[in-house]
Amino acid sequence: MQDSPFGPSYSVLRPVRGGNAFEETIEHLLQTIKLGIFAPSEKLPPERELAERLGVSRATLRDALGELQNAGYLEVQRGRYGGTYVSSSAVQRPTESRPLERAEVEDVLLFRGIIEPAAAALSAKAALTAAARQHLQQCLSELTSATPETYRPRDARFHIAIAELSGSASLVGAVAETRARLNDLLDRIPRLGTNLEHANEQHAEIAEAILRGDAVTAERVTVEHLEGTASLLRGFLA
Amino acid sequence: MQDSPFGPSYSVLRPVRGGNAFEETIEHLLQTIKLGIFAPSEKLPPERELAERLGVSRATLRDALGELQNAGYLEVQRGRYGGTYVSSSAVQRPTESRPLERAEVEDVLLFRGIIEPAAAALSAKAALTAAARQHLQQCLSELTSATPETYRPRDARFHIAIAELSGSASLVGAVAETRARLNDLLDRIPRLGTNLEHANEQHAEIAEAILRGDAVTAERVTVEHLEGTASLLRGFLA
DNA sequence: AGCTCTTGGACTAAAAACAGTCCTTTAGAA
DNA sequence: TTCTAAAGGACTGTTTTTAGTCCAAGAGCT
Structure with missing residues (x-):
């Protein structure tokens, strides 16, 4: 609907993917947290399983998890019965202030x-x-x-x-x-x-x-x- | 809705991407052709522009275009005012016969x-x-x-x-x-x-x-x- | 105390995808 | 005829992503 309004329907020629795998994974995980799919203090699936579900390699998933971890969204416990947990501390919104379009x-x-x-x-x-x-x-x-x-x-x-x-x-x-x-x-x-x-x-x-x-x-x-x-x-x- | 019906809503833990960039690009182009977004004998945008629109590198786009070309969906003309055209010959369906689910x-x-x-x-x-x-x-x-x-x-x-x-x-x-x-x-x-x-x-x-x-x-x-x-x-x- | 098994952590080599550059073709303008 | 510009074609080096393997931690069981 943007540039050449009609004709060869350019609205369908949109990007085939939203970014690189790393960014998309962060985005996706952040969404599931913000949407409450995984409530605070809840445990995420093990990395190997999660990677498979998200269709991404474990290395990439771990990069994303690491990022979310030191952004304070996730906490990690090693060892058996360990895992990755959603931070129980209220997730503070970084007050994003891009204007509304x-x-x-x-x-x-x-x-x-x-x-x-x-x-x-x-x-x-x-x-x-x-x-x-x-x-x-x-x-x-x-x-x-x-x-x-x-x-x-x-x-x-x-x-x-x-x-x-x-x-x-x-x-x-x-x-x-x-x-x-x-x-x-x-x-x-x-x-x-x-x-x-x-x-x-x-x-x-x-x-x-x-x-x-x-x-x-x-x-x-x-x-x-x-x-x-x-x-x-x-x-x-x- | 599949495995663990409710609880941690696993329906949202779906793959973040549909496949690799090459496959997705082929898929996407094939869709635009089959949907008639680009009618037969119509010219596609130049590769450089198309690659940018689809958010994919020109190399990857060209791989996909090449594949579609020798599958008979596209025809290419070099030189100025050349370009990639949708084959005017009726696109024959390869009679895919996976059963309906x-x-x-x-x-x-x-x-x-x-x-x-x-x-x-x-x-x-x-x-x-x-x-x-x-x-x-x-x-x-x-x-x-x-x-x-x-x-x-x-x-x-x-x-x-x-x-x-x-x-x-x-x-x-x-x-x-x-x-x-x-x-x-x-x-x-x-x-x-x-x-x-x-x-x-x-x-x-x-x-x-x-x-x-x-x-x-x-x-x-x-x-x-x-x-x-x-x-x-x-x-x-x- | 020691074992065991599940989980996160770390590394490597290979493949995919990318950005950037230059070459080749060719219709139309000069 | 010659030149030009827009298009596809081809190559290179870099970055991203992957699969696969092994290591380290540690809760609970014997």
């Missing part, structure tokens, strides 16, 4: 506005196993009891959990990726006192709707829920 | 069922420039006059054009990628006599709805339109 903000909000409500509706329609139901409820209760510090990763985890219930791998990937981009944007604006109570009411309502198979409500409340973050971000575009 | 099929259809209708609705709501309107109409007329051989790439091009109108880069990327996955699936089933007339009616209806700003109709017809391909593919799942 309108196009980037709108793109993220728009895409999110499509896939998250769809994920909620689909999950409500899906046949949920007992384990799935329990997983959702656990994510919800962890989120409900979150403090302003722990809120964001648990929020991400909850919304990703919803996508997981839908049973679509693509959807999970899209939601997780979009959340990560959203978090990057949120990192660039001052932290305001979010209305946690209101958000939690909506979260509960969404979870209930999904569990009782009410797709319409699940979708509607999700849309409403997203509007909060959307107007917050748009407010800083000025 | 139910999970893959359902995942693609489901994700597509989310983003394409959303793209149509958004485009209908968007303020379209004259160039944008014309681009859509041109893609439509090219599609309408397509033969069974040229139908699929033009179809992809039309649907990607719709995503482009929405103005969201993420959406364009998602639609293009999903179309490519869909084409891979379609390559694995025998070509049937598609009901081109019916599809073309729907295409025209979608385009009209978008141009007159009727989001509801654009979305509804898109959903109906997708059902054709969906049931075709599902029919081969046995």
Whole structure:
């Protein structure tokens, strides 16, 4: 959409990869931490397994882990039953202050506005196993009891959990990726006192709707829920 | 969603990259050709520019181009005003016959069922420039006059054009990628006599709805339109 | 105390990918 | 005809990434 607006659709001629393996690995790990996929004090898989999962050599993975370690995100214990742990100390945001770009903000909000409500509706329609139901409820209760510090990763985890219930791998990937981009944007604006109570009411309502198979409500409340973050971000575009 | 269904959300611990740069570049170029982004006899950007766009070194790009060249997809002319051209001879599908996997099929259809209708609705709501309107109409007329051989790439091009109108880069990327996955699936089933007339009616209806700003109709017809391909593919799942 | 097994730590040689430079071709302009 | 500039073609040296191997730590078991 940028330079030569139409014609040979240049929007598809984008970079095939996001950077070198080292950078991508750091980025990816940082995302999983910030998204709360691995909660503080939780242990990461062993290096050999993690390297294989990420499709990267162990040497490269170790470079990335080392970087994250001396940036304070990870702690390492050697020996049997040792491993790499997510730092329990609150991960301090380095107050990144690149300015918000309108196009980037709108793109993220728009895409999110499509896939998250769809994920909620689909999950409500899906046949949920007992384990799935329990997983959702656990994510919800962890989120409900979150403090302003722990809120964001648990929020991400909850919304990703919803996508997981839908049973679509693509959807999970899209939601997780979009959340990560959203978090990057949120990192660039001052932290305001979010209305946690209101958000939690909506979260509960969404979870209930999904569990009782009410797709319409699940979708509607999700849309409403997203509007909060959307107007917050748009407010800083000025 | 695969091994350890929930808990530390392993769905996000996926490979950070799809393969080595060489393979990814081939894959990507092949997609743009199969999607009809570059129509037969059309000229690709010069190697230096293309390499930069794809975020890959010229050496790697050239390896990939060479491979595609002696696979018959590309033709090269040296000298000033020369360049790399998409073979005008119909690209013969090598009749790939890996079997369809139910999970893959359902995942693609489901994700597509989310983003394409959303793209149509958004485009209908968007303020379209004259160039944008014309681009859509041109893609439509090219599609309408397509033969069974040229139908699929033009179809992809039309649907990607719709995503482009929405103005969201993420959406364009998602639609293009999903179309490519869909084409891979379609390559694995025998070509049937598609009901081109019916599809073309729907295409025209979608385009009209978008141009007159009727989001509801654009979305509804898109959903109906997708059902054709969906049931075709599902029919081969046995 | 000693053993054992899982895990992080360190090194090497080979392969992949890169940036940079120069050569060759060739249509059109001078 | 000659020159020029834009394109593909080819080579070189460097950096990144990899696979593979071995070492070191250390919790828990015998």
